[in-house]
Amino acid sequence: MSKEDSLESGLKEKLAARRQQEWRKALRQEVSGRIRLQIPRHKMPEQPPARRAGNFLEVNLGYSLEVAREEARRCLDCGEPGCVSGCPVAIDIPTFIKYIEAGEIDLALSTIRETNSLPAICGRVCPQEVQCEKNCNLVKARQESVAIGHLERFAADYVRQQEEPFTVSPCGKPGNEKIAVIGSGPAGLTVAADLAQLGYQVTVFEGLHLPGGVLTYGIPEFRLPRFILNQEIKLISDLGVEIKTNFLVGRTATLNDLCQAGYRAFFMGTGAGLPSFMNIPGENLAGVCSANEYLTRVNLMKAARFPEYDTPVPVVKKAAVIGGGNVAMDAVRTALRLGATEASIYYRRSRAEMPARVEEVKHAEEEGIKFNFLTVPVRYLGDDKGRLTGMVLQRLTLGEPDASGRRRPVPIPGSEFEVETELAVVAIGQSPNPLLIRQVEGLQLGRWGNVEVDPLTMATSLEGIYAGGDAVRGGATVILAMGDGRKAARAIDRWLGRC
Numbered sequence: 001m002s003k004e005d006s007l008e009s010g011l012k013e014k015l016a017a018r019r020q021q022e023w024r025k026a027l028r029q030e031v032s033g034r035i036r037l038q039i040p041r042h043k044m045p046e047q048p049p050a051r052r053a054g055n056f057l058e059v060n061l062g063y064s065l066e067v068a069r070e071e072a073r074r075c076l077d078c079g080e081p082g083c084v085s086g087c088p089v090a091i092d093i094p095t096f097i098k099y100i101e102a103g104e105i106d107l108a109l110s111t112i113r114e115t116n117s118l119p120a121i122c123g124r125v126c127p128q129e130v131q132c133e134k135n136c137n138l139v140k141a142r143q144e145s146v147a148i149g150h151l152e153r154f155a156a157d158y159v160r161q162q163e164e165p166f167t168v169s170p171c172g173k174p175g176n177e178k179i180a181v182i183g184s185g186p187a188g189l190t191v192a193a194d195l196a197q198l199g200y201q202v203t204v205f206e207g208l209h210l211p212g213g214v215l216t217y218g219i220p221e222f223r224l225p226r227f228i229l230n231q232e233i234k235l236i237s238d239l240g241v242e243i244k245t246n247f248l249v250g251r252t253a254t255l256n257d258l259c260q261a262g263y264r265a266f267f268m269g270t271g272a273g274l275p276s277f278m279n280i281p282g283e284n285l286a287g288v289c290s291a292n293e294y295l296t297r298v299n300l301m302k303a304a305r306f307p308e309y310d311t312p313v314p315v316v317k318k319a320a321v322i323g324g325g326n327v328a329m330d331a332v333r334t335a336l337r338l339g340a341t342e343a344s345i346y347y348r349r350s351r352a353e354m355p356a357r358v359e360e361v362k363h364a365e366e367e368g369i370k371f372n373f374l375t376v377p378v379r380y381l382g383d384d385k386g387r388l389t390g391m392v393l394q395r396l397t398l399g400e401p402d403a404s405g406r407r408r409p410v411p412i413p414g415s416e417f418e419v420e421t422e423l424a425v426v427a428i429g430q431s432p433n434p435l436l437i438r439q440v441e442g443l444q445l446g447r448w449g450n451v452e453v454d455p456l457t458m459a460t461s462l463e464g465i466y467a468g469g470d471a472v473r474g475g476a477t478v479i480l481a482m483g484d485g486r487k488a489a490r491a492i493d494r495w496l497g498r499c
Helices: 003-038 065-072 093-101 105-113 119-125 148-160 186-197 226-237 255-260 291-299 326-337 358-366 478-495
Strands: 178-182 201-205 242-244 263-268 288-290 318-322 342-347 370-373 375-382 388-401 407-411 417-420 423-426 465-467
Touching: 065 093, 065 148, 093 105, 093 148, 105 119, 105 148, 119 148, 119 226, 119 478, 178 186, 186 201, 186 226, 186 263, 186 478, 226 242, 255 263, 263 478, 288 291, 291 326, 291 423, 318 326, 326 342, 326 358, 326 423, 342 375, 358 370, 388 423, 465 478
Parallel strands: 178 201, 178 263, 201 242, 263 465, 288 423, 318 342, 318 423, 342 370
Antiparallel strands: 375 388, 388 407, 388 417
């Protein structure tokens, strides 16, 4: 055999060996994928319904390390992961899940926090089932998605419970530019954290006596414990963010006052604090209130611990909540925990159209909440002392789709009936808080009083002023508000010329 033939033969052998090695690797990956497909999704441990219906302790109890690592094994480590595209803040989901599978929980949390400053909160309250988990490639294989939200919560909780607490620090060069963030809800906290990490001097102005916005006043403790929220806010403060409470911009100081104080850019995250009502007879009766007021009294002002705290709240035997969203679920489950023996939901569409999370509806049903679909109140009934005693309701049927794409409820003639109730909580939506945004001259507003913005930058019609969250959307999820905050932070940084 010639030297050339020998070299050619050796090259072919090496090439064959390499191909065999690649084939074996592909086979291992295929077998591994099949094994992962066979692992069922791990359920979240919960308080038993009968027990939790009588307390405000968290319903979901969280994964153990062993269960979290086993759930993480279900991730297929896809070449083109759909989950990331479904996340409004673009968390590197496959990487953090693989870190959990390997037992590197610190690295998992660090990965999440690269784009999400509130992981312990998002892991609890965000609707992953219609975002990241909906796009999980396991769903395409007709399997249940990886429990991304549960794993995000696990990473944040696990690290917090260790002896060495998780710490954060600014990653940008310190600068002199001062940024004012108005409102400390999820949008405001996110933009503040992102800008602080870029080195800006950020001050958050909050009109209430505690920070957190809707996270504090709108979400009950059985879904989001206060110590979890406080810890997440502390980590943002540790970045150098100053949070001033009891400071109502537009009253305590105007935007012009803040401009004169040296603030160069503004983010308006004032939320949606203006409740909607149905404008039907009897709405002025004692016992009829908005979900915003009801939940604020219980969550922020600790009315559930009256008279230890001097904020009263109706404690009744029969409670009715009108609406079908997450706020309605929070309100009716709160009424149950405050002592109602009969707590009911009245929703004008069918179960299929309910915007509430599937998990929240499931929890409510397990706790004994009664659901009345295709039903709407047309007037409230009261006694001679002006107190609510009942409602007149009308049955509905679904007609043609409306602007939202859902079938429009149509009244059924002659279908009215009465029910007794001592409390009616209206949870049919809310509009942006008008206290500040209607005072700012030249600020362009939408039809419903929302701030109009460029959806790519969250810039308003006024130079240097940005907005996001419910002030723009009129009522949306925590994670969508955070996505707005991230976009605004990048845009503010570009506008100030720091990129």
